[in-house]
Amino acid sequence: MPENTSGGSSRRKMTRRELSARYDELRRHSAHLRAALYSIGxxxxxxxxxxxxxxxxxxxxxxxxxxxxxxxxxxxxxxxxxxxxxxxxxxxxxxxxxxxxxxxxxxxxxxxxxxxxxxxxxxxxxxxxxxxxxxxxxxxxxxxxxQTSVRTTFHAVQQAREFAENIVATVREPLLVLSRNLRVVSANRAFYQMFHTTPADTLHQHIYEIGNRQWDIPELRRLLEEILPHNAHFDGYEVTHNFEHIGQRTMLLNARRVRHSDEFILLAIEDVTERVRAEQRLHMHLRRLRALRTIDQAIISALDMRAVLDILLDQVTSYLYVDAASILLLDPYAQTLTYAAERGVRSRANQRTTLYTGEGYAGRVVLDRRMLFIADLRESELEPSYAPVLQQEAFVTYCGVPLIAKGQVKGVLELFLRTRLDPDQDWFDFLETLAVQAAIAIDSVILFETMQRSNAQMILAYEATIRGWAHALDLRDRETEGHSQRVTDLTVRLARAAGLSDEQIAHIRRGALLHDIGKLGVPDSILRKPGQLTEEEWAVMHQHPDYAYTMLSPIEYLRPALDIPYSHHERWDGTGYPRGLKGEQIPLAARLFAVADVWDALQSDRPYRARWQREEALDYIRSQAGTHFDPDVVALFLKVIGEAPDDAAP
Structure with missing residues (x-):
């Protein structure tokens, strides 16, 4: 019978089997839970x-x-x-x-x-x-x-940071530590001392705002905002700026991006003002010589214009797969384009055509200074100046490219196809490359033809520059003013008497004019000292031949002239400097110059002595044969001097 026959719902009692099954299920869940907790790390x-x-x-x-x-x-x-x-x-x-x-x-x-x-x-x-x-x-x-390893690592990082901060504090050059947003996190003592600022005016400030915005420098902005974000470090970045308390200075910046818990920028600052000023004075003329030498190289490599254009057109038609090509050269004065060479064009009408800038397709290319590409001429209105040839030749695609070298349009390269061409980017890139090659080649030939006429003027410019250097050296040491030209003239006379070639004499003349160029590296306090030099000062003075070698040896044009600037203080007996050469180890040019140099010094007034009498000076020259001078050179000198009358003698 039912357990409850009254109305309403009732809950059935679980049987012993069901209770046992439920208990087993709970035990299994408990075992799974315990196993999970026991297995985790x-x-x-x-x-x-x-x-x-x-x-x-x-x-x-x-x-x-x-x-x-x-x-x-x-x-x-x-x-x-x-x-x-x-x-x-x-x-x-x-x-x-x-x-x-x-x-x-x-x-x-x-x-x-x-x-x-x-x-x-x-x-x-x-x-x-x-x-x-x-x-x-x-x-x-x-x-x-x-967390033993985590805490150990944390403490190690703290120690490393303290160590790094101590290094920053003791570095002799100014050093800044900047945050990612360019605010000053730290600065060392050298920074505060050099730029006359304080921690209160520096720390936590944006670098461009410190010191009345004296660090808001365009070159520094470029380094921090454009260069450094793409490079982990950057060394030797030069910045010249007029700072508030120390005036115009040239700083060499080394920057490093350092990733830690956050990103920092280490900015090391080296004041190289004096070094840069000295280098600028020295390099001002050397850069001009290098530029002239670069032009020489272009002249040497120049080719015949017709041959160059033929080679270019062969490359264009072969590698760009066009049916025809032509090159027009621009007259920069008349602003006209003339056909200089063609390939694949059957009609000769173009050879008699002259276009003005802006006229025709080529004229538009020159005016716009950019490529003009027409995939299908049949779908565009033809230029009147091109219509007869294009129709006669049945050209469908046209492309014109400006030939630009050194920023100037030299001409136009035109390409023609008798079928439609829809090229990819590689085709255009290669065309641009060929156009650059063509422009350089044409410019080289034009330069060659022009420079042939002005080569003599260039040589004069070289010589004028060297004479200018010599004059500048004389002006720096007024005690020897005019000495360079006089001693050069006498050395050239001796070289001619020795039977040297014109080419050798030309190098000797340049070397004689520049014999004391190494003194540019000697401080004025030594070079212009009125009294006797100390041993230490003489040691500095004796380095000027080495300075001369360092300055002139990179200049190929002046390398053959180095014998005199480098070796004119060597002595026949081997007691000279800088290399202690002896006898014929000393270059002949230097042996000739040594006699002329001493002779001019003895025959010139100095603040500390009057010029020697002619015979007294000649006796001294004779006495130094075999010790200071080459005996054969002394004999040659006496012969040359003996031929000159007293009033004309050097």
Missing amino acids: DAVIITNIDGRISLMNPTAERLTGWAEPEALESPIEQIFRIVDEETRAMLESPVARVLREDAVVRLSPRAVLINRNGRAIPIGDTSAPIRTESGDVTGVILIFQD
């Missing part, structure tokens, strides 16, 4: 509502030093003892906090677990309440990790 402890341990996984056993059977039902404070890493004060149990606040809590970042054996282990922790489906708290789950 983090330490896990579960407590009941009273804060007593009900589960501890193997990682928790290892860290606490307690086995789970020993710890079960123990208060969490007995097993999980935590203190402050620095003060060693006991910290509140996270389980107690969870039960009190009914929320997830985390340990202090300085928490240390004191395990059963007394070992201190830095840990990180998360604790959370365990709730039933109805929301009631039944316990707490505590998950923690060994």
Whole structure:
């Protein structure tokens, strides 16, 4: 019979078999849960509502030093003892906090677990309440990790940062540390001293704003905002600027991007003003010589115009697969284009055509200074000047490219096809490359033809530059004003008497004019000192032949003239400088010059002595044969001097 025959619903009682199945299912779920907690890498402890341990996984056993059977039902404070890493004060149990606040809590970042054996282990922790489906708290789950390696790394980073800050503070050159947004994080003492500023006016300021915006420099902006973002470092960036307290200075900047917890920029500043000024004075004329030498190279490589154009057209028609091509050259004065060469054009009408800039397709290319491409001439209105030839030749596609070299249009390269062409970007890129080659080749030929006429003027310019250097040296040392030209003239006379060739004499003349160019590297305080030089000052003075070699040897035009600037202080007996050459080891040009140099010095007034009498000077020259001078050169000198009357003698 039914258990309840009254109205309403009733709940059926579970049978013993069903209860057993449900119990087995709960046991399986419990086993799965325990297996999961035991297999994870983090330490896990579960407590009941009273804060007593009900589960501890193997990682928790290892860290606490307690086995789970020993710890079960123990208060969490007995097993999980935590203190402050620095003060060693006991910290509140996270389980107690969870039960009190009914929320997830985390340990202090300085928490240390004191395990059963007394070992201190830095840990990180998360604790959370365990709730039933109805929301009631039944316990707490505590998950923690060994953070020994993390804390060790953190302390190492702190030490490294302190070490780096100490390095920054002791560097002798000014150094700034900037944040990602270019604010000053740190500056060393050298920076404050050089730029007469203080930490209060510098730190945390945007670099462009410090010192009344004296660092708002366009070159510095380019380095920090354009170059450095694409490069991890940049060295040797030169900036010249007028600073508020120290005037115009040239700074060499080295920048590094350093990635740490954030990104920083290290900016090292070296004041190279004096060095740059000295180099600028020296290099001003050397750059001109190099530029002239570059033009020489272009002249040497120039070819016949007709041959160059034929080669270019062969390349164009072969590699761009066009039916015809032509090159028009621009007269820059008349602004007219003339057909200079063609390939694949049957009609000869173009050879008699002259176009003005802006006229026809080619004229438009010159005017616009850019390529003109017409894929299908049948779909566009033909230029009147082109119509007869295009129709007669049945050309369909046209392309015109300006030939530009050194910023000037030299002509136009025209391409024609009798079928429609829709080229890809590679075709256009190759066409541009060929156009550049054509422009350079044409410009080289034009230069060759022009420079043939002006070659003599260029040589004069070389010589004028060298004479200008010599005059500048004389002006720097007024005691020897006019000395360079006089000693050069006498050395040339000796070289002619020695039977040297015109080419050799030309090099000797240049070397004689520049014999003291190395003194540009000697400070004025030594060179113009009125009294006797000290040993240390003489040591500096004796370096001027080496300076001359360093200055002139990179200039190919002047290398054959180096014998005199480099070796004119060598002595026949080997006691000279800078290399201590002896006898015929000394270049002949230097041996000739040495006699002329001493003769001119003896025959010139100096602030500390009057000029010597002619015979007295001649006797001295004779006495130095075999010690200071080459005896054969002395004999040659006496012969040359003896031929000159007294009033004309050098």
